Amino acid sequence: MPERELGRRATNEFGIDGTVCGRSSVAGPDTLQPLASAILDLEEWLSGVRVPHLFIGGVAVAFLARPRTTNDVDGIVLVPDDGFADFLRSATKHGFPSRHSDAATFARSNRIFLLRHASSGVDVDLSAGSLGFEQEIVQKARRVVAFGRSLPIPRAADLVILKAIAARPQDYADIAAVLEQNPRLDKKRVLRLVSLFAELLEAPELVTGIESLFRGKGIRSRFPAPASGYSRK
Template identity: 45%
Template sequence: MPEHEEIFAPLLAALRDLVAWLQAAATPGTVIGGVAASLLGRPRVTRDIDALVLLDESEWADFLARGTMLGFVPRLSDALTFARQARVLLVRHEASGIDIDIAFGALPFEEEAVARAVWHDVGGIRIPLPLPEDLLIMKAVAHRPRDMADIESILAAQPKLDLPRVRRWVREFSSALEAPELLRDFNALVTRRRKRKK
């Protein structure tokens, strides 16, 4: 995985310390976003780290305090107030300068994604990543151009996917968010991928 390791070299110290933080805080979580998309799809440059964790709101202050002891500093003066509004804690790994966005999961799908996460070796460290199907669901819901490109990359790199499960969850989010384009666009990418394989 040398190509991956070259891309992730600047992120490795932050990833190592993030995993140490989650373990020290006994907090279940998984690395998502561009790092996960690069490892489960095609390698791409990413300058930050995204994680999804499961933690009751009453424990967020202690969680942040533990992270501070491990070299993570809030990017906002009112980081916890922002986290309560957006369910995202914005921190920076002080030693490397890498920004990390930690999403606090609460939905059944997020709980499933964290529970199903699998540990991967990257550049000599072990990090938890979601299953490709769960990352596809996250990307389909986020629905930015970069996410659509990541979906194509994951579909190309992962030939054996449980697409019915992905469609079920994307359909649920599509309905709950009143955003039919989520499912429509995901299905279009799957169809395009199948045509390319023929």
């Protein structure tokens, strides 16, 4: 999928503008309480160093659909390719050391930072956004209030797209819940972007899956259900 030009870059620590827009106020769900310190410290760090970011996974689902149990914190960060090492050093400095012995190489190869909140032991997985779609959803994030702090999360349609691409059992359950709470989201845009990713990934079942959910039908994931708990994203 062609990447979009997202405009000028600010002169922040990592060379990317940190602005997000759209705001709504919601209290922090009780299911997120065990993650509160990790969420708050993560937001303080990323906002402080002006790294564009947003929370996805169970944190976003808790606000856009329904609270559910989740054991970790997932997000997307916009970090330039030549800034990975600096980002990891900043993470360690702010109490989020890497869970991988060769963190920079792993992050460059897999485009994900596997971190751990030192004070709580909560795992934090931050995808390094690079596609135009990932940059766009960070730029257009909405904001909610949890534990007294404003947090960026995706718009409902964007979260559905992310989960339709992941296509795991919990992702489909989350999509159904988001659709129930947000029946007027832009389904045409969702289908268009999922179709583009399905073509790139040579996975036509992604389109079949989201179409079935739009029709209110249950579907079978292309991945086996986890033995226990919930999926990461």
